[in-house]
Amino acid sequence: MRSRSNSGVRLDYYQRIVHRLIMSHQEPVTGLFPASNINSHAWIRDNVYCILAVWGLSMAYKKIADQDEDRAKCYELEQSCVKLMRGLLMAMMNQKDKVERFKMTQNPLDSLHAKYSSKNGQPVVGDGEWGHLQIDAVSLYLLILAQMTASGLQIVFSLDEVSFIQNLVFYIESAYCIPDYGIWERGDKTNHGEPELNASSIGMAKAALEAMNELDLFGARGGPASVIHVLADEAHKCQAVLQSMLPRESNSKELDSGLLCVIGFPAFAADDPQLIRNTKDAILS
Numbered sequence: 001m002r003s004r005s006n007s008g009v010r011l012d013y014y015q016r017i018v019h020r021l022i023m024s025h026q027e028p029v030t031g032l033f034p035a036s037n038i039n040s041h042a043w044i045r046d047n048v049y050c051i052l053a054v055w056g057l058s059m060a061y062k063k064i065a066d067q068d069e070d071r072a073k074c075y076e077l078e079q080s081c082v083k084l085m086r087g088l089l090m091a092m093m094n095q096k097d098k099v100e101r102f103k104m105t106q107n108p109l110d111s112l113h114a115k116y117s118s119k120n121g122q123p124v125v126g127d128g129e130w131g132h133l134q135i136d137a138v139s140l141y142l143l144i145l146a147q148m149t150a151s152g153l154q155i156v157f158s159l160d161e162v163s164f165i166q167n168l169v170f171y172i173e174s175a176y177c178i179p180d181y182g183i184w185e186r187g188d189k190t191n192h193g194e195p196e197l198n199a200s201s202i203g204m205a206k207a208a209l210e211a212m213n214e215l216d217l218f219g220a221r222g223g224p225a226s227v228i229h230v231l232a233d234e235a236h237k238c239q240a241v242l243q244s245m246l247p248r249e250s251n252s253k254e255l256d257s258g259l260l261c262v263i264g265f266p267a268f269a270a271d272d273p274q275l276i277r278n279t280k281d282a283i284l285s
């Protein structure tokens with residue numbers, strides 16, 4: 001039996017940490033992560049960020065998978081990612097009628113819910129009982145879905161699901177002119193629950209639109225029917241509005257640490273190096 005390389009031993013160490021801290025909390029039925037042991041609510045944004053660590057580790061294993069043990073661990077990690085992304089997809093597809101209505105009304109009450117039950121994927125609060133309209137959360141999901149699909153994971157299984165993902169693209173593409181509740185779910189700075197344009201939402205939507213454009217959700221086995229289409233003008237409008245807003249987060253919020261995920265990982269939505277530096281310096285100062 002060959003001895004483990006140093007990198008393999010190190011990855012095994014990280015795998016144990018990831019399994020203990022993240023994967024052990026994944027619901028076996030839905031694949032979602034609850035907020036805590038006593039709170040079964042599963043936020044879209046939180047779940048996607050949780051699974052990024054698992055996905056990153058799976059890609060590291062894939063790079064050094066020279067033994068059956070490594071390949072087995074890589075597969076387990078990948079399927080954990082697929083299960084979570086499909087769990088969120090099923091939860092959102094249960095609200096497909098709301099997506100159709102929102103495209104016409106852009107009413108916050110018609111928006112997708114920001115959190116679901118980790119037990120069954122069903123809504124946990126009413127349409128008007130939470131700041132559900134969070135374009136950045138749906139955009140983050142689409143961004144990571146695109147990246148995972150491009151890495152070789154098969155997350156979308158049918159053309160019905162492809163159609164729904166295309167609808168989600170339509171859902172976020174007008175982020176530059178749709179006020180939402182933002183990354184903190186509270187709307188404007190006064191905490192009166194009033195939605196407003198948020199740079200963090202616009203930036204995440206811009207990144208998601210660029211990532212999804214002409215992406216085949218079936219990967220190498222797909223065809224024209226499984227390709228996602230994005231109107232180039234919408235991404236450009238998001239880019240223009242984002243650049244005009246930074247380093248400001250919104251009309252009421254002069255600055256917000258949430259912008260770090262727009263100028264850096266995972267969105268990298270800003271193109272102007274000077275604007276990125278100015279925004280980063282303003283946040284850190």
